[in-house]
Amino acid sequence: GESVGLHLPTLSVQEGDNSIINCAYSNSASDYFIWYKQESGKGPQFIIDIRSNMDKRQGQRVTVLLNKTVKHLSLQIAATQPGDSAVYFCAENMGSSNTGKLIFGQGTTLQVKP
Amino acid sequence: DGGITQSPKYLFRKEGQNVTLSCEQNLNHDAMYWYRQDPGQGLRLIYYSQIVNDFQKGDIAEGYSVSREKKESFPLTVTSAQKNPTAFYLCASSIYVDTEAFFGQGTRLTVV
Numbered sequence: 726g727e728s729v730g731l732h733l734p735t736l737s738v739q740e741g742d743n744s745i746i747n748c749a750y751s752n753s754a755s756d757y758f759i760w761y762k763q764e765s766g767k768g769p770q771f772i773i774d775i776r777s778n779m780d781k782r783q784g785q786r787v788t789v790l791l792n793k794t795v796k797h798l799s800l801q802i803a804a805t806q807p808g809d810s811a812v813y814f815c816a817e818n819m820g821s822s823n824t825g826k827l828i829f830g831q832g833t834t835l836q837v838k839p
Numbered sequence: 840d841g842g843i844t845q846s847p848k849y850l851f852r853k854e855g856q857n858v859t860l861s862c863e864q865n866l867n868h869d870a871m872y873w874y875r876q877d878p879g880q881g882l883r884l885i886y887y888s889q890i891v892n893d894f895q896k897g898d899i900a901e902g903y904s905v906s907r908e909k910k911e912s913f914p915l916t917v918t919s920a921q922k923n924p925t926a927f928y929l930c931a932s933s934i935y936v937d938t939e940a941f942f943g944q945g946t947r948l949t950v951v
Contacts, residue, residue: 827887
């Protein structure tokens with residue numbers, strides 16, 4: 726079946742450095758991808774999204790890159806801050822052309838060292 | 840304030856009892872979702888609804904039931920048939936099925 730997976734369960738970075746969190750997806754029919762941030766005991770928060778007709782999208786301090794050839798998604802966080810410490814999930818959606826299910830990966834824990 | 844509200848935040852249930860988790864949204868979203876999260880794990884889809892009076896099973900629907908009688912509400916019932924119900928339950932909604940989903944703050948269910 727379809728799956729979304731993350732390469733590394735934990736990423737530790739120094740405050741001020743850039744962070745890169747990776748995600749692999751297996752369903753070539755997926756056309757919409759979302760990154761979420763989840764702090765302990767809370768619901769996931771939307772960070773940024775990208776559709777399959779794009780390969781890059783930028784937000785405030787965050788950039789998402791999509792490589793459809795190798796089915797890979799990444800989230801780049803510039804100048805990582807202690808408040809960025811959380812679990813990050815990527816999610817894929819096959820859109821209205823399919824069932825509209827939003828499927829999540831296992832998550833990467835980002836630890837920011839002061 | 841517009842948003843998605845889950846209640847209660849913490850819930851304790853005795854084995855063999857059914858329990859219903861509430862999810863309400865005032866965002867006028869068509870689609871709503873229920874996910875289960877176990878410690879250190881990702882989110883697994885239980886049920887989702889694209890429109891009122893319609894819903895579909897997700898990947899782990901066994902032992903759960905839902906209803907979607909109103910656009911704003913998507914309650915989840917955890918039945919006694921669910922073998923391991925202790926988990927963190929998250930409800931979400933989105934304008935359409937292929938737009939970003941917004942999450943509630945979750946309900947932590949513990950079976951005692």
